[in-house]
Amino acid sequence: MRTTEETEGFDGEASNTSMISGASSPYQPTTEPVHSRNVFGGIVCDMEYLKSYLGILKVVEVVLSLIGFICIETIMMCSPCGGVYFFEFVSCSALVVTGVLLLIFCLNIHTKVPHVNWSLTDLVNTGASTLFFFLSSLVLACINHNTGAEIAAVIFGFLVTVVYGINTFLAVRKWRRGTGCQGVTQASDYIRARTASRGEVEPRPELNTVYNFCNFTHYFLQSKLEESC
Numbered sequence: 033m034r035t036t037e038e039t040e041g042f043d044g045e046a047s048n049t050s051m052i053s054g055a056s057s058p059y060q061p062t063t064e065p066v067h068s069r070n071v072f073g074g075i076v077c078d079m080e081y082l083k084s085y086l087g088i089l090k091v092v093e094v095v096l097s098l099i100g101f102i103c104i105e106t107i108m109m110c111s112p113c114g115g116v117y118f119f120e121f122v123s124c125s126a127l128v129v130t131g132v133l134l135l136i137f138c139l140n141i142h143t144k145v146p147h148v149n150w151s152l153t154d155l156v157n158t159g160a161s162t163l164f165f166f167l168s169s170l171v172l173a174c175i176n177h178n179t180g181a182e183i184a185a186v187i188f189g190f191l192v193t194v195v196y197g198i199n200t201f202l203a204v205r206k207w208r209r210g211t212g213c214q215g216v217t218q219a220s221d222y223i224r225a226r227t228a229s230r231g232e233v234e235p236r237p238e239l240n241t242v243y244n245f246c247n248f249t250h251y252f253l254q255s256k257l258e259e260s261c
Contacts, residue, residue, distance in 0.1 A: 075139050082138060086154075086206075089199040090134040093161070096192035097127040103185040115175040119168040119185060126161045126192075133157060151210050155203040162196040165189055 081087040101123040110116045133154060136142050142150040169189030176182040 075141065078138055078140050086199065086202060087134075087138070089195060089202070090130060090137070092195050093130050093192060093199065094127060094134060096188050096195060097123050097130065100185050100188040100192060101127055103181050103188060106181045107179065110177065112175060115168070115172040116182070119172045119189060122161075122164045122168040123185075123189070126165065126196075129157055130161065151203065151207040155200065155207050158196050158200040158203050162193055162200050165193040165196060169193060 082091070101120065104116060104120045104123060107116055136150070137154075142148070169186050172182060172189065173186045176186070
């Protein structure tokens with residue numbers, strides 16, 4: 033049986049060994065608090081986008097499209113029904129597509145899919161919605177039975193057409209800015225890569241200034257030496 037001193041010595045060696053192994057281990061204990069994992073994968077609502085012009089326009093478009101769709105759905109009888117069906121299809125499609133884009137931009141999902149040109153996607157949606165809402169509202173205004181639901185649908189149809197038109201204008205400006213910045217970046221990257229492949233050195237103005245100063249000093253001293261001789 034081990035004595036008390038042998039047991040204490042063994043425990044001390046074991047503790048020293050554990051301290052050394054713990055110091056050399058790459059997995060060190062930390063005192064930082066452990067944060068709970070977000071079940072939504074870090075997706076948060078971007079309130080800045082909702083407060084921007086594009087965000088406000090998106091919300092207004094969704095609301096007006098929904099109201100127009102509800103108005104057209106309250107019509108029970110129609111003859112002919114071509115204008116009603118056309119407006120119903122346009123309002124429902126715009127409501128779904130614009131609502132999905134609003135969620136994508138509001139939750140910053142577009143940043144997780146960078147290979148999609150979201151500015152161009154938004155531009156195509158707003159442009160197409162402007163055109164089709166105008167056509168469907170115009171057709172419904174010409175072919176209707178003067179019921180309250182049809183008149184309300186026509187009014188909200190033209191209102192959402194104006195809102196989509198404003199959004200299209202802003203989307204075009206945003207898309208042009210993005211295309212211009214991307215073109216400048218690609219051009220500069222191409223020039224830099226071409227220069228590096230040829231082994232050329234990019235011109236540096238500060239080096240040219242130093243070189244010209246050295247040449248001036250050399251010729252000045254040389255002229256003075258010739259005059260003294």
